[in-house]
Amino acid sequence: MELVGKTVTKKQRPVNLDLRTIRQPVTAIASILHRVSGVITLFALAILLWLLSYSLSSEAGFRAVVDILDGFFVGFILWGVLTALAYHIVGGIRHLIMDLGYCEELESGALSAKVAFGVTIVLSLLAGVLVW
Numbered sequence: 001m002e003l004v005g006k007t008v009t010k011k012q013r014p015v016n017l018d019l020r021t022i023r024q025p026v027t028a029i030a031s032i033l034h035r036v037s038g039v040i041t042l043f044a045l046a047i048l049l050w051l052l053s054y055s056l057s058s059e060a061g062f063r064a065v066v067d068i069l070d071g072f073f074v075g076f077i078l079w080g081v082l083t084a085l086a087y088h089i090v091g092g093i094r095h096l097i098m099d100l101g102y103c104e105e106l107e108s109g110a111l112s113a114k115v116a117f118g119v120t121i122v123l124s125l126l127a128g129v130l131v132w
C-alpha cells in the first residue's frame, strides 16, 4: 500500500461492544426475538413431528403421547412453543410487509413492532386456552 505523502488518521471506532449495556430500540428487540422464535420453532417442530408419528404408530403410542402432553410442565413448554410460533408468524408477516416497502421508517417500524408484540400477546393467551 502506498502511504507516502498521505495523512493517516486513526478512526476512533468502538471496540468490544457489550450488547447487554446498550438500551436496544423496540425494532432491535423485535428483530432478535424473531430470530430466537425461529430457532425455537425449528427445534420444536422436530419434537412435535416425532410426537405425531409416535401417536399414529399404535393405540398404545397414542395413549403414551396423551400422557406425555397431559403434564403441567409439558403443557407449559407447549404453550411457550405456540407463543414462539405465533410471534414468528406475526413477525414474519411484518417482515414481508416491510419487504413490500411499507413501515420502513423509524416511527412506523417501531409502531409495527409494538403491534406485532400486542397481536402475539393475544395469540399467546388463546394458545393458553387451547393448552389448558
Ligand code: HEM
Pocket (backbone or CB within 6 Å): 034, 035, 038, 039, 041, 042, 043, 045, 088, 089, 090, 091, 092, 093, 095, 096
Ligand atoms: C416451521 C416453521 C418455521 C421455521 C422453523 C422458521 C425458522 C426461521 C429462522 C431460524 C429464521 C431466522 C433466520 C435468520 O435470522 O438468520 C427465520 C426467518 C424468517 N422467517 Fe421463519 N420459520 C418458520 C416459519 C415462518 C413463517 C410461517 C413465516 C411467515 C410469516 C416466516 C417468515 C420468516 C421471515 C420473513 C424471516 C426473515 C426475517 C429477516 O429477514 O430477518 N417463517 N425463520
